[in-house]
Amino acid sequence: MAFNKTVLASLLGGNLIDDPQANSTPQHDVTGGTGPIHLVRINNVNNAYKVYVKFYDLAAGVTVGTTVPHMIVFAPPNKDVQWNFNGVPFTTGISYACVIEAGTAGTTSPAADVAIAIEAG
Numbered sequence: 001m002a003f004n005k006t007v008l009a010s011l012l013g014g015n016l017i018d019d020p021q022a023n024s025t026p027q028h029d030v031t032g033g034t035g036p037i038h039l040v041r042i043n044n045v046n047n048a049y050k051v052y053v054k055f056y057d058l059a060a061g062v063t064v065g066t067t068v069p070h071m072i073v074f075a076p077p078n079k080d081v082q083w084n085f086n087g088v089p090f091t092t093g094i095s096y097a098c099v100i101e102a103g104t105a106g107t108t109s110p111a112a113d114v115a116i117a118i119e120a121g
Contacts (some may be wrong), residue, residue, distance in 0.1 A: 001003055002104050003017050003018065003019035003022075003027050003039070004089070004109055005106065006050065006118035008092045012027050012060070012062040014031075014035065014038065014071060014094065014116070014119055014120050015030075015031045015032075015035075015119070015120055015121075016115065016119055017030045017115075017116075017118040017119075018105075018113065018115075018117050019106065019116050019117075020109075020113065021113050021115070022053065022096070022097075022098035022114045022115065022116045023099075023109035023110065023114070024064050024097050024098065024099050024107055024108060024109040024110070025064075025065055025097065026056070026062040026063075026085070026096065026097045027093055027095060027096055027108075028060050028061075028062060028067055028093070028095045028096070029058060029059040029060065029093040029094065030038075030094050030095065030096065030118070030120075031045050031058055031093070031094050031097060032088055033093065034091050034092065034093060034094075035073070035089075035090060035094070035120050035121040036085075036087030036088055036089050036090065036120065036121050037055065037085055037087070037088045037090065037095070037097055037118060037119070037120045038084070038085055038086075038087055038120065038121065039082065039083065039084050039085065039117070039118070039119040040053065040082070040083045040085075040116065040118055041075045041080070041082040041083075041116065041117040041118075042073065042075035042080070042081055042083075042098075042114065042115075042116050043075075043114065044075035044076070044077065044078065044079055044080065044081070044114050045078055045093045045117070046072065046077060046110075046111075046112035046113055046114070047077060047078070047099055047100075047110050047111065047112050048075060048079075049077050049110075050074050050076055050091075050097070050100065050113065051074065051075050051076065051098055051100055051110050051114050052072050052073070052074045052098070052099055052100070052101065052102050052106065053072070053073045053074075053075075053097070053098045053116055054057045054069040054071075054072050054096060054097050054098075054106075055069055055071040055073070055088075055090070055094065055096045056069055056070055056094075056095040056097075057070040057090045057091060057092050057093070057094075058092055058095050058097065059092055059093030059094070059095070060095075060108040061112070063107065064097045064099065064106075064107050065104070065105055065107035066104070067104075068104050069104060070088075071088055072091065072102065072103075074102070075114075087121065090120070094095065094118070094120055096118070098110060098115075098116065099113050
């Protein structure tokens, strides 16, 4: 499933990316440009294992398992978590994928749906 992008009228002046079925297929350049990430919410209530959302500072060309992530955020098993940041900069583009293994090499999609939301400027 594809992600949805909403332009936010907020003090952060950014975008809200909502992906109800994040998986190991990379989503490229989700904000349509550069900017910082302020918030990541990961709903992992349907899985009995950790999941990791890998963020790439690239607009295209991500190969999950080979391309080194710019940032990795995790959610514990059966949890819905939110991570707040003071603006992690992305200078080329914001791309991401969701897998069940930590580090660069992981490539396995979660078995059950993982919903993620990203607020980025």
